[in-house]
Amino acid sequence: MNKEKLSDHLKSEWKKIDQTANPSIPNQKELLHQLSQMKAEYRKKLLQEIILFVFCALMVVSAAILAFTQAPAVFIVLQVCVLAVLPILIAAEKKRHLGECEVKRG
Incomplete structure (x- = not known):
């Protein structure tokens, strides 16, 4: 008898929880914010x-x-060129990224 009362009580409480627990449905603004x-x-x-790949x-x-040329001067020149070009590539990527951040509505 005690088990039946407990079972009925639990079932009624679970029904109450199911009735009161309504998941919130996000509106369009919230969805666009999450998407962005x-x-x-x-x-x-x-x-x-990409930066890690280019560096490697x-x-x-x-x-x-x-290794092929055994010329340290070529190695140093190549490193200087990479260090000169890399900030330009990063700045260009940031500029492109800022232009694409806007979410367009269809």
Whole structure:
């Protein structure tokens, strides 16, 4: 008998919880905000991966040139060129990124 009362009580309480627990449905503004945040996070991660890839690729190319030619001057010139071009590429990517951040409504 005690188990039946407990079972009935639990069922009635669960029904009350189900009735009162209405999940909130986000409106269009909230969805657009979440979408823009996710896009910004995705682009940030993509930019980091691209920079890391370019850095690693340039290191491999530099090592290959150094190994093939045994010329330290070529290695130093290549590193200086990379250091000169990399900030320009980063600035161009940031400029492009700022233009794409806006969410367009269809």
